[in-house]
Amino acid sequence: xxxxxxxxxxxxxxxxxxxxxxxxxxxxxxxxxxxxxxxxxxxxxxxxxxxxxxxxxxxx
Amino acid sequence: xxxxxxxxxxxxxxxxxxxxxxxxxxxxxxxxxxxxxxxxxxxxxxxxxxxxxxxxxxxxxxxxxxxxxxxxxxxxxxxxxxxxxxxxxxxxxxxxxxxxxxxxxxxxxxxxxxxxxxxxxxxxxxxxxxxxxxxxxxxxxxxxxxxxxxxxxxxxxxxxxxxxxxxxxxxxxxxxxxxxxxxxxxxxxxxxxxxxxxxxxxxxxxxxxxxxxxxxxxxxxxxxxxxxxxxxxxxxxxxxxxxxxxxxxxxxxxxxxxxxxxxxxxxxxxxxxxxxxxxxxxxxxxxxxxxxxxxxxxxxxxxxxxxxxxxxxxxxxxxxxxxxxxxxxxxxxxxxxxxxxxxxxxxxxxxxxxxxxxxxxxxxxxxxxxxxxxxxxxxxxxxxxxxxxxxxxxxxxxxxxxxxxxxxxxxxxxxxxxxxxxxxxxxxxxxxxxxxxxxxxxxxxxxxxxxxxxxxxxxxxxxxxxxxxxxxxxxxxxxxxxxxxxxxxxxxxxxxxxxxxxxxxxxxxxxxxxxxxxxxxxxxxxxxxxxxxxxxxxxxxxxxxxxxxxxxxxxxxxxxxxxxxxxxxxxxxxxxxxxxxxxxxxxxxxxxxxxxxxxxxxxxxxxxxxxxxxxxxxxxxxxxxxxxxxxxxxxxxxxxxxxxxxxxxxxxxxxxxxxxxxxxxxxxxxxxxxxxxxxxxxxxxxxxxxxxxxxxxxxxxxxxxxxxxxxxxxxxxxxxxxxxxxxxxxxxxxxxxxxxxxxxxxxxxxxxxxxxxxxxxxxxxxxxxxxxxxxxxxxxxxxxxxxxxxxxxxxxxxxxxxxxxxxxxxxxxxxxxxxxxxxxxxxxxxxxxxxxxxxxxxxxxxxxxxxxxxxxxxxxxxxxxxxxxxxxxxxxxxxxxxxxxxxxxxxxxxxxxxxxxxxxxxxxx
Numbered sequence: 001x002x003x004x005x006x007x008x009x010x011x012x013x014x015x016x017x018x019x020x021x022x023x024x025x026x027x028x029x030x031x032x033x034x035x036x037x038x039x040x041x042x043x044x045x046x047x048x049x050x051x052x053x054x055x056x057x058x059x060x
Numbered sequence: 061x062x063x064x065x066x067x068x069x070x071x072x073x074x075x076x077x078x079x080x081x082x083x084x085x086x087x088x089x090x091x092x093x094x095x096x097x098x099x100x101x102x103x104x105x106x107x108x109x110x111x112x113x114x115x116x117x118x119x120x121x122x123x124x125x126x127x128x129x130x131x132x133x134x135x136x137x138x139x140x141x142x143x144x145x146x147x148x149x150x151x152x153x154x155x156x157x158x159x160x161x162x163x164x165x166x167x168x169x170x171x172x173x174x175x176x177x178x179x180x181x182x183x184x185x186x187x188x189x190x191x192x193x194x195x196x197x198x199x200x201x202x203x204x205x206x207x208x209x210x211x212x213x214x215x216x217x218x219x220x221x222x223x224x225x226x227x228x229x230x231x232x233x234x235x236x237x238x239x240x241x242x243x244x245x246x247x248x249x250x251x252x253x254x255x256x257x258x259x260x261x262x263x264x265x266x267x268x269x270x271x272x273x274x275x276x277x278x279x280x281x282x283x284x285x286x287x288x289x290x291x292x293x294x295x296x297x298x299x300x301x302x303x304x305x306x307x308x309x310x311x312x313x314x315x316x317x318x319x320x321x322x323x324x325x326x327x328x329x330x331x332x333x334x335x336x337x338x339x340x341x342x343x344x345x346x347x348x349x350x351x352x353x354x355x356x357x358x359x360x361x362x363x364x365x366x367x368x369x370x371x372x373x374x375x376x377x378x379x380x381x382x383x384x385x386x387x388x389x390x391x392x393x394x395x396x397x398x399x400x401x402x403x404x405x406x407x408x409x410x411x412x413x414x415x416x417x418x419x420x421x422x423x424x425x426x427x428x429x430x431x432x433x434x435x436x437x438x439x440x441x442x443x444x445x446x447x448x449x450x451x452x453x454x455x456x457x458x459x460x461x462x463x464x465x466x467x468x469x470x471x472x473x474x475x476x477x478x479x480x481x482x483x484x485x486x487x488x489x490x491x492x493x494x495x496x497x498x499x500x501x502x503x504x505x506x507x508x509x510x511x512x513x514x515x516x517x518x519x520x521x522x523x524x525x526x527x528x529x530x531x532x533x534x535x536x537x538x539x540x541x542x543x544x545x546x547x548x549x550x551x552x553x554x555x556x557x558x559x560x561x562x563x564x565x566x567x568x569x570x571x572x573x574x575x576x577x578x579x580x581x582x583x584x585x586x587x588x589x590x591x592x593x594x595x596x597x598x599x600x601x602x603x604x605x606x607x608x609x610x611x612x613x614x615x616x617x618x619x620x621x622x623x624x625x626x627x628x629x630x631x632x633x634x635x636x637x638x639x640x641x642x643x644x645x646x647x648x649x650x651x652x653x654x655x656x657x658x659x660x661x662x663x664x665x666x667x668x669x670x671x672x673x674x675x676x677x678x679x680x681x682x683x684x685x686x687x688x689x690x691x692x693x694x695x696x697x698x699x700x701x702x703x704x705x706x707x708x709x710x711x712x713x714x715x716x717x718x719x720x721x722x723x724x725x726x727x728x729x730x731x732x733x734x735x736x737x738x739x740x741x742x743x744x745x746x747x748x749x750x751x752x753x754x755x756x757x758x759x760x761x762x763x764x765x766x767x768x769x770x771x772x773x774x775x776x777x778x779x780x781x782x783x784x785x786x787x788x789x790x791x792x793x794x795x796x797x798x799x800x801x802x803x804x805x806x807x808x809x810x811x812x813x814x815x816x817x818x819x820x821x822x823x824x825x826x827x828x829x830x831x832x833x834x835x836x837x838x839x840x841x842x843x844x845x846x847x848x849x850x851x852x853x854x855x856x857x858x859x860x861x862x863x864x865x866x867x868x869x870x871x872x873x874x875x876x877x878x879x880x881x882x883x884x885x886x887x888x889x890x891x892x893x894x895x896x897x898x899x900x901x902x903x904x905x906x907x908x909x910x911x912x913x914x915x916x917x918x919x920x921x922x923x924x925x926x927x928x929x930x931x932x933x934x935x936x937x938x939x940x941x942x943x944x945x946x947x948x949x950x951x952x953x954x955x956x957x958x959x960x961x962x963x964x965x966x967x968x969x
Binding site: 037051054 | 078218225
């Protein structure tokens with residue numbers, strides 16, 4: 001499974017957060033786009049990255 | 061499988077990373093708490109409870125309080141159950157005393173305090189929580205609703221970095237599937253979990269209530285071991301209550317536009333404005349979280365914020381208002397959008413729901429759209445409405461076609477027959493004849509009448525473009541009859557002329573591709589079908605999903621047979637996912653069948669069994685049952701998967717169902733059933749009989765020039781351990797079949813016949829490179845035996861280890877070649893076969909009847925076996941042979957050598 005396919009398997013909020021970050025948006029913009037608190041963005045990334053890593057590992 | 065509401069256990073799924081995050085926070089000395097935020101029903105409470113349970117397991121002391129609206133005005137209302145009577149103390153002392161009380165209860169252990177719905181805490185409770193955090197007396201786990209107003213002191217917890225705020229997302233599609241499977245205790249049909257996800261968007265609370273409602277009404281039940289939802293998926297009363305509470309109190313001004321969207325979403329904003337909804341109101345509803353908007357091209361599309369809002373609003377709307385809403389939508393949509401392609405079906409649906417007069421031409425156009433979208437049920441509804449509105453021949457043709465596609469084949473034939481004289485143009489005559497012939501052939505199993513219809517049409521249709529349509533239909537029948545040369549001749553008459561219509565040409569390409577594939581010209585089949593798909597995409601994109609399905613299925617088959625297994629699996633998975641998204645049973649069944657075949661070829665037997673089981677159950681539903689050729693292949697494949705894992709009972713049942721389907725199977729269907737039967741026979745331990753059956757399949761395939769099937773059957777004989785019998789023939793046939801798999805078959809057979817360990821080892825590499833892990837495992841097992849026979853012990857051990865590793869990835873595979881790996885060495889194949897049957901409890905007489913030999917031969921062979929193994933009695937065979945076989949043959953004495961539809965010598969019935 002490539003990264004794009006793995007992103008499609010994530011919960012939507014996590015996928016959007018990672019895609020926005022890949023697209024160069026800062027945390028404030030990402031928080032506004034997702035309608036969440038600014039302080040919640042970093043924890044969201046950590047959980048999203050962990051989920052993505054699990055999907056990519058499972059496919060190996 | 062029975063499961064009542066009370067039996068449901070809803071495990072925590074899809075939250076491993078969130079739990080790990082909280083665990084790390086708890087271990088981090090700088091962090092004093094975690095705030096779990098999210099929408100209602102997303103699973104915050106469940107997760108928080110799991111965090112506390114986990115902490116308790118690690119030795120922490122835990123406390124749980126739940127804030128409520130009722131207790132929100134009572135000081136320490138949420139904490140009341142935890143506290144002793146504390147009278148006559150002022151507020152500052154109170155907080156101190158309560159903190160002390162809680163810490164004392166922890167008895168020196170770390171205190172973890174869970175607070176559910178912390179946004180509802182009263183002021184004193186909020187102060188207490190903050191005091192516990194500030195004094196580091198407890199690690200707090202709070203849940204808050206995302207849109208709720210939270211006390212500032214709680215907010216400061218994450219603003220001041222004393223606590224982490226973690227947003228909980230709804231479950232993903234795969235997590236939803238996993239949760240449903242775990243809760244229901246079994247496999248869930250793809251279309252069902254897909255639709256459940258589409259309706260709930262992964263909200264665990266909504267999912268639970270929807271499932272409970274489905275179980276209670278019986279709409280959700282297990283059929284053939286697969287959970288499936290039959291009928292419309294509506295919200296049960298309890299779910300309606302929850303969603304209504306979520307929507308909140310609506311003014312009349314807010315409700316009307318929401319209901320319009322509920323009846324028509326997704327809707328262009330321009331349509332809503334035309335229907336009298338000001339832009340400002342839409343923005344207000346979007347800000348309130350009730351609507352969402354998306355810009356696609358130059359249009360802004362508006363939807364409700366959650367699909368369930370629509371269910372609830374529609375069910376609560378009075379009937380007269382519902383009709384008014386539909387009428388307003390139709391008028392506004394037609395004014396703004398016109399009758400553009402793709403919009404007719406929506407317009408027609410609104411007008412019919414409004415109960416207003418509908419233009420017959422619109423209904424017919426909408427019906428064609430529905431047929432093209434593979435929605436024959438809606439097409440049928442539109443056809444009937446069109447006829448009622450006074451439409452002519454086209455509506456009758458649409459009615460007959462829709463009836464056929466819905467699986468109502470007899471009614472369809474009656475409608476075709478009634479309407480045949482009203483067809484006036486060549487286009488109409490050819491279209492009616494083609495659809496009618498398909499219905500007669502595949503739906504009613506009347507091939508002679510199907511041919512007669514085409515012949516009759518050919519006598520009166522003069523226009524070349526429409527004669528080509530008839531020739532293409534005839535070519536399709538020829539392929540399934542095993543007359544591929546004739547099919548290719550017919551398609552060549554269609555493909556060359558410039559007068560041929562694009563869709564006819566592409567259908568001919570699809571049929572030619574199938575014929576080329578069956579006759580072993582797999583590279584040509586792949587090239588031609590790929591070109592056809594590119595042409596179709598350029599010509600009309602997604603306008604004809606049925607044609608795309610036909611082309612892609614041919615391509616998947618060619619990929620599987622040529623050994624391009626990854627490509628086959630990807631293409632089949634894409635088609636299957638499209639079918640789920642479109643709610644098309646035809647696509648999910650058709651692609652599901654080939655997805656299972658590709659998985660089986662890769663040795664993913666468990667995955668293949670799951671997919672094929674779902675495809676079989678859905679294939680039996682009336683819509684797809686008209687495509688009977690699918691069911692033969694699906695049931696045969698189900699039998700084959702079960703046989704390869706030693707599940708003899710399941711395999712026999714599936715095979716019996718395949719062979720007892722009404723009507724006579726086509727030549728291609730007989731091939732599939734024949735291959736399944738030989739492996740079912742092998743799974744019963746009757747290897748010699750299986751070899752004879754395989755020869756029968758090979759011979760019939762040869763008579764019809766179906767080189768691909770002939771090669772597969774011959775290679776199956778190699779897999780069953782008799783390569784010398786067929787190696788010369790296999791090399792000859794294999795030289796005419798294109799693709800790397802045929803080359804691997806030939807190398808395998810050559811090496812196996814020569815007892816060439818090194819050659820078999822190379823064959824293992826070839827199969828592995830293609831991803832055909834089961835074939836690789838079997839070849840490795842035989843390589844081990846060959847090396848052992850040659851005295852090369854080290855190489856024998858290495859290959860045996862490789863075989864076990866490969867077999868281990870094949871999800872429970874149990875085939876004769878793999879059984880030899882585990883059974884005692886040094887026996888001939890015949891000795892092993894008789895010993896295995898004896899170990900399963902069969903008497904010498906039974907064994908003799910099964911293998912068509914004398915009882916003396918059986919006894920003599922067993923005597924040889926005892927000598928070689930150093931044993932004295934039959935009972936001592938059991939631990940050596942019986943343990944690794946799950947499918948013990950029955951004591952039934954009946955010979956089982958006859959292939960359904962074919963004699964032992966391969967003559968067709």
